[in-house]
Amino acid sequence: MKYRHIFFDLDHTLWDFEANADETLRHLFADHQLGQYGITVEDFIRVYSDINHGLWRLYQNNKITQQQLRTTRFPRTFVKLGLSESDSPANISEQFTDILPLKAAVFPYTHEVLDYLRDKGYVLHLITNGFREIQHVKLKSSNLTDYFQEIVTSECCGHLKPDTRIFQHALERTGATAPESLMIGDNLECDVLGAYNAGLDQVYFNPEKRRHAIQTTYEIACLSELKEIL
Incomplete structure (x- = not known):
């Protein structure tokens, strides 16, 4: 693994x-x-x-x-x-x-993929720039809370993605190292480049298949494709 x-x-x-x-x-x-x-x-x-x-x-x-x-x-x-x-x-x-x-709408295969990853033994976390109190309500409303060991918000560490300090904070808080960690997100600047600069591999979630010139470790258009990577 x-x-x-x-x-x-x-x-x-x-x-x-x-x-x-x-x-x-x-x-x-x-x-x-x-x-x-x-x-x-x-x-x-x-x-x-x-x-x-x-x-x-x-x-x-x-x-x-x-x-x-x-x-x-x-x-x-x-x-x-x-x-x-x-x-x-x-x-x-x-x-x-x-x-x-x-509201509870999630992307297709969200729960199926999270179940798959959890069953495979991966430890799942969140890194979000969203406001702390709102993000926790979203997670509860969409039945996502229990999947994640740590929920790292920009408010809790004082830095916003793509600042590398939020990724470093997340690694320290979870006891993870950069080589054994993977960041999955839809934003090329915040998620992909931010994670890259912090030494993490990245998955660019690009459901609309937007054209871009950024080099990413992986790119997917559907969350179900994570099963081919992990």
Whole structure:
């Protein structure tokens, strides 16, 4: 067994963030009757997603805080849709944060593959930039908690992927070494390059088969392909 410790990212790798966010945003659109402003739910979701992704990139590069991320994404969405910040319901950000983690959609074969890896004797962990309290709710809602020995969040160690210090912290916390560890994630910068710089082999989870020029140890389009690697 070349690897013993398997580190997963959570959002966009196991937990289907886009599907769960889509469902949550549709709920909020209906709850706040946002159609009254002449916008469609599809435009609302598309614009919010673009803005949220941009703000997450800033957060991961330490250019904005967690609080700034949470409080600005919806007002900016309304402005981009041609409305005003005041049209953004006062509690919509808190509602989103409360409802989203309760959703349970995961990528195909998630539980099957995790069962397979656990039965084969691999020790499974998570490394995530997501907010600690939210990530634990997501794991419970999607029946993923029990698979993982350690759940390492950026908040618990003070560093965000791709900073090598979060990977080093994860290795120290789990008692693992880099040569016996494998990182699996969907983000080329945060998961693949971050792990590479920390000395870990990597699996790039690329379900949309995006073209790129980054050298990865392995690349998969479906989680079931991990059975061919491990």
